Amino acid sequence: MLSFNVLITICLIYVGILFAVAGWADARARAGSAKFLRSPIVYTLSLSVYCTAWTFYGAVGSAARNGLEFATIYLGPTLVFLAWWWVLRRLVRLGRRQRITSIADFISSRYGNSNIIAVIVTLLCVIGSTPYIALQLQSLTLSLGVFAEDTQTYMPGTAAFWAAVGLAFFTILFGTRNIDANERHHGVVSAIAVEAIVKLVALLSVGIFVVWGLANGPADILSRAPASMSTAEPLITPRWMTLTFLSATAIICLPRMFQVLVVENTAEEHLATASWAFPLYLFMLSLFVLPIAIGGLSFLPEGSNPDLFVVTLPLETGNFSLATLAFLGGFSSATSMVIVAAIALSTMVSNHIVLPLWIRANRERDPQSDDVRSLLLSARRISIVCILALGYLYYSLTDGTAALASIGLIAFLGVAQVLPALLGGLFWNNATRIGALAGILTGFAIWAYTLFLPSFEGQLILGQQALQTGPWDLTWLRPQSLFGSQIEDPLVHATVFSIGGNLLVFVVVSLITDPTPLERLQAVRMVHAQDSNPRFRSAGEATIEDLFILAQRILGRADATALFERFARTQNRQSGLPEYTDDLMRVLERELAGTVGAAAAHAMLAQVSGSEDLSFEDLFAMADETAEIMEYSQELEIRSRELAETAAKLREVNMRLTDISSQKDAFLSQVSHELRTPMTSIRSFSEIMRDNRGTPQKDQKRFASIIHDESVRLTHLLDEILDLSFLESGEAKLNIQDSELSEIVSRSLNSTSAMAEHRQITILTDIRPKSMRLVTDPNRLSQVLINLITNAIKYGTADTPIVKISARIRQSEVILNVKDNGPGIPPDTARIIFEKFSRVGQSADRGSAGLGLAIAREIMRNLGGSIQLQQSNEKGANFELRMPLSIAGKAAAE
Amino acid sequence: MTERPVISQDATRKARQSRKRQEVALLIPLFGAIILFTPLLGSLGIGGDSLKSRFVSLFLIWLGLIIASFIMRRMLRPDMRGDD
Numbered sequence: 001m002l003s004f005n006v007l008i009t010i011c012l013i014y015v016g017i018l019f020a021v022a023g024w025a026d027a028r029a030r031a032g033s034a035k036f037l038r039s040p041i042v043y044t045l046s047l048s049v050y051c052t053a054w055t056f057y058g059a060v061g062s063a064a065r066n067g068l069e070f071a072t073i074y075l076g077p078t079l080v081f082l083a084w085w086w087v088l089r090r091l092v093r094l095g096r097r098q099r100i101t102s103i104a105d106f107i108s109s110r111y112g113n114s115n116i117i118a119v120i121v122t123l124l125c126v127i128g129s130t131p132y133i134a135l136q137l138q139s140l141t142l143s144l145g146v147f148a149e150d151t152q153t154y155m156p157g158t159a160a161f162w163a164a165v166g167l168a169f170f171t172i173l174f175g176t177r178n179i180d181a182n183e184r185h186h187g188v189v190s191a192i193a194v195e196a197i198v199k200l201v202a203l204l205s206v207g208i209f210v211v212w213g214l215a216n217g218p219a220d221i222l223s224r225a226p227a228s229m230s231t232a233e234p235l236i237t238p239r240w241m242t243l244t245f246l247s248a249t250a251i252i253c254l255p256r257m258f259q260v261l262v263v264e265n266t267a268e269e270h271l272a273t274a275s276w277a278f279p280l281y282l283f284m285l286s287l288f289v290l291p292i293a294i295g296g297l298s299f300l301p302e303g304s305n306p307d308l309f310v311v312t313l314p315l316e317t318g319n320f321s322l323a324t325l326a327f328l329g330g331f332s333s334a335t336s337m338v339i340v341a342a343i344a345l346s347t348m349v350s351n352h353i354v355l356p357l358w359i360r361a362n363r364e365r366d367p368q369s370d371d372v373r374s375l376l377l378s379a380r381r382i383s384i385v386c387i388l389a390l391g392y393l394y395y396s397l398t399d400g401t402a403a404l405a406s407i408g409l410i411a412f413l414g415v416a417q418v419l420p421a422l423l424g425g426l427f428w429n430n431a432t433r434i435g436a437l438a439g440i441l442t443g444f445a446i447w448a449y450t451l452f453l454p455s456f457e458g459q460l461i462l463g464q465q466a467l468q469t470g471p472w473d474l475t476w477l478r479p480q481s482l483f484g485s486q487i488e489d490p491l492v493h494a495t496v497f498s499i500g501g502n503l504l505v506f507v508v509v510s511l512i513t514d515p516t517p518l519e520r521l522q523a524v525r526m527v528h529a530q531d532s533n534p535r536f537r538s539a540g541e542a543t544i545e546d547l548f549i550l551a552q553r554i555l556g557r558a559d560a561t562a563l564f565e566r567f568a569r570t571q572n573r574q575s576g577l578p579e580y581t582d583d584l585m586r587v588l589e590r591e592l593a594g595t596v597g598a599a600a601a602h603a604m605l606a607q608v609s610g611s612e613d614l615s616f617e618d619l620f621a622m623a624d625e626t627a628e629i630m631e632y633s634q635e636l637e638i639r640s641r642e643l644a645e646t647a648a649k650l651r652e653v654n655m656r657l658t659d660i661s662s663q664k665d666a667f668l669s670q671v672s673h674e675l676r677t678p679m680t681s682i683r684s685f686s687e688i689m690r691d692n693r694g695t696p697q698k699d700q701k702r703f704a705s706i707i708h709d710e711s712v713r714l715t716h717l718l719d720e721i722l723d724l725s726f727l728e729s730g731e732a733k734l735n736i737q738d739s740e741l742s743e744i745v746s747r748s749l750n751s752t753s754a755m756a757e758h759r760q761i762t763i764l765t766d767i768r769p770k771s772m773r774l775v776t777d778p779n780r781l782s783q784v785l786i787n788l789i790t791n792a793i794k795y796g797t798a799d800t801p802i803v804k805i806s807a808r809i810r811q812s813e814v815i816l817n818v819k820d821n822g823p824g825i826p827p828d829t830a831r832i833i834f835e836k837f838s839r840v841g842q843s844a845d846r847g848s849a850g851l852g853l854a855i856a857r858e859i860m861r862n863l864g865g866s867i868q869l870q871q872s873n874e875k876g877a878n879f880e881l882r883m884p885l886s887i888a889g890k891a892a893a894e
Numbered sequence: 895m896t897e898r899p900v901i902s903q904d905a906t907r908k909a910r911q912s913r914k915r916q917e918v919a920l921l922i923p924l925f926g927a928i929i930l931f932t933p934l935l936g937s938l939g940i941g942g943d944s945l946k947s948r949f950v951s952l953f954l955i956w957l958g959l960i961i962a963s964f965i966m967r968r969m970l971r972p973d974m975r976g977d978d
Contacts, residue, residue: 068948071956075930078956082963083923085916085970222946229945235952236933244931276964283956290949545908 007147007324014328015166018191018335022174025190038266040273046189046260047278048196050077050251051285052132053139053334054408056199057307059286063293064306067229070289072240074282076247084275088261090426091252092271094526095262102348103258107418110425110526111433112519118352120440121418125255125348126387128414129341131407133391134398136334137163143330146311147323157396164392167338168385175343176380188339189264195332200285202329206310207288209322210295214313221291224298242492246409249416255344256337263344338388346383354379409491410451417443417498420506429527431506434513439506443498446482451494454479544577547588550604554592563591670837670850674717678710720851724836727858734777734862738886741772741807741814748785749805752793756803761796763789766806772814775886776863784856784867785818788879791852792820795877812885817870819878830869912973919966926959 055073062070080087091106100106104125108118140163141156174187215221251257265271296309300316310330314322358375420443421436470478480490487493515523551560567578567587578584585605592601685703689695695703726732749763756763774781785805792803798821807816825833832838834857837850853867860867865883872878928934 067945068952071952075956078959079923079926079930082926082959083920085919086923222949225945234933235948236931241931272967272970275967276960279956279960279963283953283960287953290945 004147007144007327010324011328011331014331015170018194019170019173021194022170022187022191024187026174026187029186038270040267040270040277042189042193043260043265043270044274044277044281045193045196046264047257047274048199048281048285049192049256049260049336049340050254051196051199051282051333052337053136053143053330054132055285056203056330056333057139057143057310058408059289060293060296060309061305061307063290064297064309068235068290069240069243071286072243073247074286076244076249077251078279078282079244080248080251081275081279084271087252087423087426088271088275089268092262092265092268094426096265096268098525101263101351102344103253103255103262103418103422104348104352106258106262107421107425107436108352110522111421111431111436112516112522114433114437115352115356117421117433117437117440118348119356120437120444122345122348122352124417124440124444125415126345126390128411129255129345130387130390130394132411133338133341133388134395135407136338137391137395139330140334142305143308143311143327146308146315147327160392160395163334164388167335167342168388170335171339171342171346171384171388172381175339175346175384176377184264184266185343188343189260192260192336192340195336196281198325198332199329200281202325202332203285203288203292203310205322206314206326207292209319210313211288211291213319214295214299214317215291218291221294225290225294226297229294238487238492239489242489242495243409246412246416246495249419250412253415253418253422254412255348255415256340259340259344259347338391342384342387345387346380349383349387350376350379354383406455410455413451413491413495413498414444414447416495417447417502420499420503424506424510425523426526428510429523430510430515431523432510432513432515433519435506435508435510438509439502442505443502446498446501447494450479450482450497451490454490544580547580547584547605548577551588551592554604559591563588667836671721674837675714678714678717681710682707682714717851720855724851724855724858727855727862730862732858732862734780736775736777739774739776739778739781741774741816742767742770744774744778744782745785745805745807745816747778748782748789751782751786752789755790755793759793759796759801761793761801761803764802764804766804768808772807772809773886774814774883776883780859780863781883784859784881785816787852787856788818792818792822792877795822796820797822798876809885813882814885816881816883817878818881819876821876824875825869825877827871830871833869834867915969915973919970922959922962922966929955 059070059073062073094100095106098106098109100109102122104118104121107121108114111117137160141159144159145156171188174191175185211218211221215224252261292309292313293306296304296306296313300309300312304312311323311326314320314326355376358379417440420439421431424431424439425436468478480493481487482493482497485493485497487496548560548564551563554560555563564577567581567584568576571578571581573579589601589605592604685707689700689703723732745765745767749765752763789803789805793801796803802821804819805817806819807814809815829838834853836854838853857867860881860883863883865881868880868882870878870880
């Protein structure tokens, strides 16, 4: 018989080797030469932390009791790994990109960094893992007890205590060496990889020993199976499906599995290898489970504990070294599970419970003065000790073996409550924080009520009475038969109701609640993580096709194609896309920046290439940039519109000003010219009269009359100017009254009759109807007519000069024409005859200042009418006046 | 012929093939789940009632799925470029 002390020594040496491996791996990783550590094989082996002592020893026990059912614990993970491309890859990628530290962290960051979810998941995991850790301690002590020579002196409690202390020491040493940004632990992972090999070798060795050593090959050992193992019951029962489901869930949701699967993953490529290698590992591990169970039942005395067959079979048959190897396999299973679970849980506890509490407690203090790092490290170390202490406490309190054996599956289901929130968060955009929280809490409550509390068989909260007939005798509330369901197996019952309830509440609450903006952002990032980026890529490199597609979306098909073709040509490629170069990336980023802004372009390329995570800084920069651009362009638009309006107004005003200014200049020069001529005569003649005293009386009189005439002309001119300015400004006083047109015309003819007679000009009038009533100022209208008639007489140079005045009514307007048969007005002069100081022809008499027509136009404007020069082929000038009829006049006209 | 259609045809052909491979990658776990997770296997009479035949058929299916997954991983290699 192997000495117990020798076994302890071997065990210590083994632990020493593990320490050495972990220390070496940590040193290599720090030195940066950890290529071996980053191999897919190490990653795959580290996943074997799934196989705990419970599976190492318990699988054989389960096979001895229930036949092939043990396989479900391995088939679930196998199925999940077969679906790695669709589920695990997404999980691992997001975990790496978002620098996720634990499953609580993952779920909380998906739901908008909700700390309450993180705390609840953490508590759930601690509650689920504590009995599990206790189970490992129990397996260790049980298997160690097998080797004890004297079972009386063997103290399992002491062994468990020292095991817990040793594990805590190892975990603290290698698990909290530093606060790595990625929470990766190369030392621990390497040690676990070694343990994985030991586990596998141990189980395979025992299996081979049983099949070919004790029995005569596979056929022989299988034929030794007791009859009870062959049943007519179908292989796949609701219990089988439940167990497969739970084990599939466990591989994702258990904190230690999430730790090795997602957090410790250094390259997505490793997952690809693990997709077949890990199922193969599980396959090999379970290949000999059934033969060992059958061997134990056939070769060991009846009543032997099937859970220890792996150790007792070689031990009882005298194969001590194999028994030691088997023990080391079990030891490895237990320790690796405890170490990784402690690391994962301590990370969760320190990050989601201790740190937030500390921050809240120290809100007043200057955060700069405290080292959060050292706080986290000590929090993690203390957490590890506490978690192991909890496990040990649980082990000591239960003290029994039966209660512990079933706790593994109970813990699985407890942790499985995280699954709907996790998968929903990965694949469902509308999953909300409140929905996830409600789902988890509902599932957790149903799990506690239907499975966890009943597992204490009436000792905890739910009494025997409540278990049998339901609380307060409400039979539909019986914990193991909710709503009168007839599911016999409590595990199946609890799984159906807790997961079903969880899922239902999660979906319904998510649908009726709205996510916060941060949740929405995270949902988009997580749910659509792969959509835009279907390629599997672990290095920071986008495929050229991705870049091309991205460029097409933003630049448009033609521009993007032209750009890529240009690059392809510079690389001397005849067809297809160009090679990926930094130059191409730079140019592409610049081109995209021109369309979407620099921050957005950078973020997009970073996202497509997967080279770096899209940080919040990037997003904020993007949002700021977009907002700025939008604001800026809006402002620009408004400004440019305002500017255009102002410019148009200014142009108009300027034009008017220039007009007015030139008019003023012209007016002033005309006025000064007009004034100058009479003033010159007045001055000259008055000087003669002053200086030459001997001027004859007759001349004096003549000079004085010239001075007088010129003064009158001046006065007349000034009167006209004054009159015009009054008329133009609209300040002229008008004496509007009901008048008869024919009277006004005859008054005007009277005023000009002398002049007409003098020039021998015939004036004809033709006014039809005879009576036309106007509302007008008769004096002013007469002034216009006199002006026109005088002009017509003045220019009446024909042989028999005739002036014809005619009036008609047309559409409630009076049209009055003053027409002569003189030389007429040439077209280029016609344009300016109504301007001030304009005279027609050089022969104009000096008596006119050229203001007559300008005044006439202003009068007509003031009277609400108009004056125009009618152009026609007939000889002579034809002025046409238009003015409105009075109401009475209109009535008469109609 | 210009280079333009060459680029887009090449890209779309590659994308289509990649999509096909990924769809096949979904078929394997689906098939595995139907065989190992639903009572289909038993109702088809595969494995029989004896422990021996059940053991053999279960482990053969299991091994078959692992091999399929191994082949699939090789097929998906073009869709996964680069290593850390």
